Amino acid sequence: MAPEDFDPGPLILPPEDPVEWPGWRETLRAWREEKRREIDLSSYERPEFAWMRDGAVCGMAMLFDEEFRDVDAYLERHQREFGGLDALVLWQAYPRIGIDRRNQFDHYRLAPGLKGTVERLHERGVRVFMGYNPWDTGTRREPVPDAEAIGRIAGEFGFDGVFLDTLPGAPEDLRAVLDRVKPGIVMESELALAVEGLPHHHASWAQWFEDGEAPGVLRNRWLERGHTMHLVRRWDHDHSGELHLAWMNGTGVLVWENVFGSWNGWSDRDKSILRAMSAVRRRYAEQFGRGDWEPLVPCTLEGVYASRWSYGSVTLWTLVNRKGETVEGSALPIASDGTVRLFDLIRGIELDHAHLRIPGRGIGALLALPSRLVDDEFLAFLSERRQSPLSDGGRTELLPTRLSPLPGGDAFEPVVARFRARECGEYGPAPFSSAYPALHFERRISMLAS
Incomplete structure (x- = not known):
């Protein structure tokens, strides 16, 4: 063709x-x-945007979430469970907005100590996105156009990026405004970004993409390797599909557990997969960012698919097991020959041949490394990988709902409420059975109160 x-x-x-x-x-x-x-992609070589190449794991935090009050504890949990965050979206308004005239920008101004919070995130090596809600038109108006208001908030609090809620791209004048605030502020679209938007948007969500049995190729990632994409299916209980597609395309995911007040925690298995992905991706960033990428290379294991990444004298294969059970055997027709050695980077072991063992819905990583590059630092990395095996564990425990007795008694009585709701909850499990629920529906909840 x-x-x-x-x-x-x-x-x-x-x-x-x-x-x-x-x-x-x-x-x-x-x-x-x-x-x-046809398209000028030279902005991806500008040093001020280089940080986004390494922004593969992005979190989504409700700015007024109780857990986020202790930023260090929040980051330490994500380091322990997910392998750490490269970036974080601080979500401020929805679904709280609308009860009074305060607009989306006011919600940032009202956050106690927000500038210090952003500075602390920077100290911990995490870049920070603000959110922009273009649908916020019924609240108090700013004295300047939205693009200027975004620039003022980004400058005042030190944000590194702008997440474009509900948009396939930024308003026409926003890029110029952000460039005046400080170099390197990234714009990231929620909806699928057209290729024409790549020069000005250095990241985008890949949300609810319908993959096939053999993993597909993310168009924008294929066209520009510096463009970071975050795979996300916010309501899914099983995130292995997002992880597989990200791994085969050498890009990232969005970690989002508190979804507008509904808790959708990741399983132990999916957390362990992301920890392994992050460790390999950070060590071999040049492979994923600048190397030669060959998608869907021949693989001899049934139900397993592979991408090959070559940079310099080092070759890396990323593999995914689409089956629900463990697959084991020779995956690729290669072997160690003395000058080049083979390693299973997920299990942290050396191999004679490409004999892999990949758990159900798990991932693999095979490295062909010249013997001269096998040093103490690399062996220490393998040792760390051996200490972090993939898990086949089930769902994570729900965060506990805290009930505080009111003065005058300790007895709790059931209180039932019926109301018209949107996609938000009360720190219980997500009430939706579909991947994307109706925005408006009738809800009935029963809680204990004193």
Whole structure:
């Protein structure tokens, strides 16, 4: 297929027949070369935006969440359970906004010690996004256009990025405003970003992308490797699909457990997968960011798929097991030959051949490394990986709901409330059975009160 006839969507699915994959990869390469001649992507080489290349794991924090009051404890939990955060969105208004005339920007101004919080996040190596809600039109108006108001908030509190809620791209004048505030403020769209938006948006969400059995290729990531994408399915209990797609595309995910007041905690298995992904990705950032990427290379294990990443003399394969049970065997037709040694980076062991053991819905990582590069520091990394095996554990415990007795008695009585609700909750489990619930629905809750 000629590049001009190829018009891919945000997620490019491969042909069903693997025999057709080599031709499909050639089409992808030709299309990328053609598009890169048409679109100026030079902004990705600007040093002020380099931090976003390493921003693969992004968290989403409700700014007034009780857990977030202790920023260090919040980050330490995410380090322990997820392998750490590279960036964090501080979500301020929805669903609290609307009870009075205060607008989305007021909610940042009202947050106690917000500037110090952002500074502390920076000290801990975490970049910070503010949110922009374009639908906030019924509250108090700012004396300046929204783009200018965003710039003022970003400058006042030191934000590094702007998350564009409900938008496929930024308002036309926002990039120029942010560049005046400080260099390197990243814009990230919630909805799928068109390729024409890549020069000015250095990140985007990949939300509710429908993948196939063989993982697809993220179009914008394929076109520009410096563009970071965050896979997210906020209401799913099983996040292995997002993790698989991110791993095969060398990009990141969004960690979001408190979803507007509903708790949707990650399973121990999914947390362990992300910890492993993060450790490998951070060590081999050049492989993922600048190396030669070959998607869906031949793999001999049934239900397992692989991408190859080559940079310099080092080659890395990322693999995913689509099956629900453990798969074990020879995955690739390669072997250690003395000058090049093979390592399973997930299990932290050396291999003679590419014999891998990948748990159900788990991931693999195979490294071909010249013997001269096997040093004490690398062996220490392998030792750390051996201490962090993948888990097959179930759901995480819910955060406890705290009930405080009121003066005058300790007895609690049930209180029942019925109301019209949006996609928000009261720190219990998410009440939705579908991936994306209706925004408005009738809700009935029963809680104890004194």
